[in-house]
Amino acid sequence: xxxxxxxxxxxxxxxxxxxxxxxxxxxxxxxxxxxxxxxxxxxxxxxxxxxxxxxxxxxxxxxxxxxxxxxxxxxxxxxxxxxxxxxxxxxxxxxxxxxxxxxxxxxxxxxxxxxxxxxxxxxxxxxxxxxxxxxxxxxxxxxxxxxxxxxxxxxxxxxxxxxxxxxxxxxxx
Numbered sequence: 165x166x167x168x169x170x171x172x173x174x175x176x177x178x179x180x181x182x183x184x185x186x187x188x189x190x191x192x193x194x195x196x197x198x199x200x201x202x203x204x205x206x207x208x209x210x211x212x213x214x215x216x217x218x219x220x221x222x223x224x225x226x227x228x229x230x231x232x233x234x235x236x237x238x239x240x241x242x243x244x245x246x247x248x249x250x251x252x253x254x255x256x257x258x259x260x261x262x263x264x265x266x267x268x269x270x271x272x273x274x275x276x277x278x279x280x281x282x283x284x285x286x287x288x289x290x291x292x293x294x295x296x297x298x299x300x301x302x303x304x305x306x307x308x309x310x311x312x313x314x315x316x317x318x319x320x321x322x323x324x325x326x327x328x329x330x331x332x333x334x335x336x337x
Contacts, residue, residue, distance in 0.1 A: 177215070177216075177217045177218070178217070178218045179218070179220070180201075180217060181198070181201075181217055181219050181230050181258070182219070182220060182221075182222075184197040184198050184201055185197075185198070185221075185222075185226050185229065185230065194229065195229065195233065198229065198230060198233040198234075199233050199236070199237065202233055202234050202236075202237035202239065203237050205237075206237050206238050206239060206262055209262035209263075210262065210263070211262060211263025212261070212262070212263050213261075213262050213263070214241070214259060214260065214261050214262070215239075215259075215260045215261075215262070216257055216258070216259050216260075217257065217258040217260075218255060218256070218257055219256045219257070219258050220256065221256065227243065227256070230258065231243065231258065234258070234260055238262070239260040239261060239262060240260070240261045241258070241259045241260040241261045242258075242259060243256060243257070243258055243259075244256075244257045244259055245257075303330070304330045305329060305330030305331075307330075308329055308330045309325060309329065309330075312325065
């Protein structure tokens with residue numbers, strides 16, 4: 165027996181699988197690297213434990229290769245995508261189980277919107293905001309006075325109101 169067999173309870177990895185998928189030279193073989201990595205990992209984990217990897221695959225094919233090699237080595241599990249509709253907040257996790265099968269964790273809801281649909285709801289809210297700014301109900305003088313009142317409440321020094329507050333200045337050449 166080797167020292168690493170059935171000792172590890174939990175495994176987590178970030179960007180490990182991307183390095184294994186990298187092939188800079190002709191003799192580099194990502195398939196062989198992934199197979200070796202997953203066989204060593206599987207032999208070092210106890211039954212019923214899980215391994216979680218945060219993955220940023222370059223292509224969907226790369227994700228297929230990773231999951232295929234993991235299942236060939238005896239792992240069960242799947243892929244969890246948090247915030248699938250967001251480009252910046254999207255996170256992809258590969259959840260693997262050694263020995264038995266476990267429940268794959270639920271992904272977080274989409275970043276925008278409460279439903280778990282894959283479509284983005286169209287909203288006319290931005291257009292109505294633009295229209296509201298053009299013909300606002302509050303005059304310029306009222307807006308300035310409200311702004312000054314808020315700043316006074318914050319304890320800041322504010323120039324006192326006069327009959328010229330909110331008026332346009334005469335053009336000077």
